[in-house]
Amino acid sequence: MKNAKKFITNDGSIGLYNEELDEIYHSKDGAQKESIEKFIIPSNFEQRTKSSNSIRLLDICYGIGYNSKNALCFWENCDIYIDAIEWDKELVEISPQIDFIEPKINEFLAGKRTLGNSKINFFIEDARKVVKSLAEPYDVIFLDAFAPNKLPTLWSVEFFCELKRLMKKDSILTTYCSAQSVRKAMDLAGFKLGKFLDDKNHSYVTVASLDESLILNPLDEYEIGLMNTKAGIPYRDKGLNHSASEIFELRETEFKNSKLIGASAYIRQNKNYSSM
Secondary structure: OOOEEEEEOOOOOEEEEEOOOOEEOOOOOOHHHHHHHHHHOOOOHHHHHHOOOEEEEEEEOOOOOHHHHHHHOOOOOOEEEEEEEOOOHHHHHHHHHOOOOOHHHHHHHOOOOOOOOOEEEEEOOOHHHHHHHOOOOEEEEEEOOOOOOOOHHHOEHHHHHHHHHOEEEEEEEEEOOOOHHHHHHHHHHOOEEEEEEOOOOOEEEEEEEOOHHHOOOEOOHHHHHHHOOHHHOOEOOOOOOOOHHHHHHHHHHHHHHOOOOOHHHHHHHOHHHHOO
C-alpha cells in the first residue's frame, strides 16, 4: 500500500496507519471494537435490521471495510444495500484479504458468495463529489473520515447539508468525532444532535438525526454552550470544491474575527458544571 502500513490493534484486528497524513485509520484499542462501539451500536443497526425488509447504508470513508463488514453481519435479518465511498482504490481491493471475524463477509466482498440479496456498491472518488450525485435517501450513514484537523473537506457545513438531503425523517448518522466544530456544522445543517456514552459516562460519539425522538442522549446545556464558543466555528466549503488548505484558511480568518467566547474561558466559567 502506497501511503498506508498495517499494524495490529489491541483487540487483535488489523488497523492501518497513513504515513502521508500521519493519521491512523482505526483506534489503537481495536479496529473491530471501534467499529462496533462507534458505528454499529450507536446507530442501533441490529435492531433496524430486525424491523425492516431492507436497510440502505451510506458508508463514507470505507477504508478496509470494518464498518460495512460489521453491518453485513446482519444480512440474515434483512437485505442490506451499501453505497461505500473511498478515495483509495487500493484499500478497497485489499479489504477482502484482511482477516475478519466472519469469513462469509470477506467471501462476499471477493465475489465468491452471496448474502441473500445484499449488495455493496463502491465509489472510488472524493466523497464530496459523490454525495452531490446521490439522490435516494439512506436509513443509516456512517461518517468515518480522518479527523477534521487533518482532512476538513468532509466536515463542513455544506457537506452536512448534503448528508441531510440524503436522510429520511427516521434516518440516523453516526460518527466517532465529537469536535465542537463538527457538532456546530451539523447543528447549522439542521440536525438534531446527541452523543453516545462510554462506560465512564463520557461522550465519545456524535449521533445526528432529523427526528429528535431518535436522539436518546441529547447534548446537554454545557455541551451546547461549548459548541457555541470559538472552538465551534465550523469548516466551510461553499461549492464543495475547496482544498484542505483553503478550508483551514477560511476557518482561521473567521476564528480571528470572531467575538465569541473562547473555549478555555467558557470552561473556566463553567468549571463546576464541567467537572460533574
